[in-house]
Amino acid sequence: MSQSASTPATPITAKIVAEHGLTEAEYAKVLAIMGREPNLVELGIFSVMWSEHCSYKSSKKWLKTLPTTAPWVIQGPGENAGVIDIGDGLTAIFKMESHNHPSYIEPYQGAATGVGGILRDVFTMGARPVANLNALRFGDPSDPRTRHLISGVVAGIGGYGNCVGVPTVGGEVNFHASFNGNNLVNAMTVGVARADRIFYSAAAGIGNSVVYVGSKTGRDGIHGATMASAEFSEDSEEKRPTVQVGDPFTEKLLIEACLELMNTDAIVAIQDMGAAGLTSSCFEMASKGGMGVDLALDRVPMREEGMTPYELMLSESQERMLMVLKPGKEDMARALFEKWELDFAIIGTLTDSGRMVLTWHGEVVGDLPIDPLAAASPEYDRPWEPTPMAAAADLSGAEDTPWSEALLRLIGCPDVASRRWIWEQYDHLVMGNTLQRPGGDAAVIRLDEAPGKGLAMTTDCTPRYVHADPVEGGKQAVAEAWRNLTAVGARPLAITDNMNFGNPEKPRIMGQFVGACQGISEACLALDFPVVSGNVSLYNETNGQAILPTPTIGGVGVLDNVEASVSIALKAAGEAILVAGG
Amino acid sequence: MSKEYPTVKAKVHITLKSGVLDPQGKAIANALAHLGFDGLGEVRQGKVIEIELAETDPAKARDSVDAMCRKLLANTVIENYAIEIA
């Protein structure tokens, strides 16, 4: 196979393999699958596809144990987002996703692009996003760095969601020193689609066009691989930003354009280009549909000069989507995207080869078998140890504190204090459907498509409970989400989860993960409250110090009569206050 | 604050690193094209922050402004800055 001028053959040394995050055993599998040494483009693709992020190699075994079915579940985990039936021919489509690390490096842009990514996961499936939520964890509030991080993260979440015009209606915030070097930013989007208009990612139809839409591709976020790619480029390090800048305006146009195209009969499959960009979106579409694909990388709209096939395959530029169109629909689709001033390019064709063949100005620069690569994706049964029983907290002296003083301390404590200053930076009213605003147990919005009907949503987790007892803490998070939905009068239907943990290669941390999965499963089964989507973020550690285990739960419920919904506010003097439960 | 005695004026120019997406610049370029201006290449937007300082020694003033840039004014993950002391 020839090499193009822009990617001179780079010998694949052990160092380059290691820089791509592949172990020796994994690289041996690469050689077996390829039947030869991969070139750099191919190695980059393996590294992305087999990363923890894409392959879920440490968590897969345990995620499979979560309950994911119920009569109202239309699509469980495995697609861009989960889909549930909410009656009246409508579905709710939702998911939560983390953007922890980028938000620590650049709080505003990291959080903003996190919101952008989760919005794309939801509208990709045909849903108009109707609400955003965010679950945040920060370090010690007295640390000035915490202030800087939280103000940047909140401004970034608002900056993106407000501009796109999706109300941010809820969320939660906790503080603990374990998050000092690893804050958590988990963003959730809920969308609504007609049950007969849901779009999936499996490619189909030999000869159909593979189409790229949205923003141009730049050298954004080509991180793990920076060193290797620098070797064949004279560009300075400065040209390789590791944080992406979000463009919510383009995202808004992308939402409107995609939803408009979805109203026609043109799309066979659609997938957003998420964290792993063109590589994973293309691979997933082809692999799910059992197809091969030929991509002409030189046709990808590029933002910068001198970009290489390697960079195009690994770029994490935002606000981009990949679609497979029905034959003959290309011109109509192009006109539609041009109306919205978005890039549109036919970059490839589906084939029956079962291979992904990449060309650059006619020359083949990569050729990989799709199924073997997907099938051989690593899966580890990491050793784990159960979390030892936590010692009971020392409460001595607590009784001596006068209740009024205790109350003051509680109200003033950062984990309990008002979050008004956060949600007031979020447009929680746009779309004109917010019936219960932030500050209550769960947010409630009404649906334009079905008068009288509403959706309730909440995010919940108490990391210190999970730390003390992962099983009970996992259960508690699910139960709290269920209670919050019930408290506003909704029927809880399903959850999405965002599993934030430390280094899974440590048996103690893996034990927290396993315990939390078990607890979540038990609660989901008991409450008939299945998991329909989720995301895992591991390696949240600094200097060997892990975060408190944080399996954030995002719950969604339906209200058949929104008028019956009740809020947290005490309504009138003289009314009785009851305590229920046990 | 010593509004009466500022003796040095510093200008900090903050620009996005090359390669970082500049949605503002992109939108301005599009708008200018729509208004009929053609033959335009790249458009980028940056900021300038002007600071009055009570420090008389230019070298010290520069050091102080450099510290301000690193601590607050610029985000060196995505931005470059340049200091001008007048």
Add this chain to the structure above:
Amino acid sequence: MSKEYPTVKAKVHITLKSGVLDPQGKAIANALAHLGFDGLGEVRQGKVIEIELAETDPAKARDSVDAMCRKLLANTVIENYAIEIA
């Protein structure tokens, strides 16, 4: 768009007119004071827009950029602008 032939680079400096309160400048001044920088006078924030032009004649380039400023880039109710052609 003629990315291959831009021959002139123009810089437009946009500043708030004196007398117009600058909330950004004020907030930066406060934040710097909080961080322990003292002896600061006024802080003002402005923008710089860099434009690549295919126009080779500096005088014509300046006229064209001046038109861009009047039509779009500056809001003369609150802003002044200055053009620099490199």
Add this chain to the structure above:
Amino acid sequence: MNSAIIVFPGTNRERDMAKALTLVGGKAPQMVWHRDSALPAGLDLVVLPGGFSYGDYLRSGAMGARSPILDAVRRFAEAGGHVLGVCNGFQILTEAGLLPGALMRNRDLRFICRDVHLRVETIASPYTSAYGLGEVARVPVAHHDGNYFADDATLAQLADEDRVAFRYCAADGTVGEASTPNGSRDAIAGILSANRRVLGMMPHPENLVEPALGGIGGRALFQSIVESLS
């Protein structure tokens, strides 16, 4: 009443506005795309809704004010037509020179979304006639750039000509800096054109027109329009 809402790329409160107009006026507005160069015939009202037209990059409303449809809106206004600009719409109207002044970054540099109180400063307009003079109405704001600036002469003129429609105030109607969420000069929340037919305001009356949404402080604005223009 025949109304139209202008939709720019980045507009995001057009549906909210359409719902309010339909609810109170009984007739759905037409949606007009920013690239169109003409307005539909027979309009009583043109609305520039909230959002982030063109991302609000450069300055809020700057690019919207230079889009093709704005020439048509300007001609409509010059011919005596009624134009309502809310939030981004207000920013566009000032950028287009149809209303004086400018809207700058909020005093605290933060986006603010919350209910505020407005004092109705004049009822001599087709937008405020259904309110009582001095009435306090609760409606939300949701903006990053709502800090109204105009020079002293302009402020004096606006006051002299009774063109301030709304001022931010406390629940009891007192006007002051503390109850002005964004730092606006003279606590100005909305102003009228010299012929009183163009209104620009930062708050969102369209988001509070139903008890289910938590209040009806914005409803009288739409009632005024319907009564004056039908």
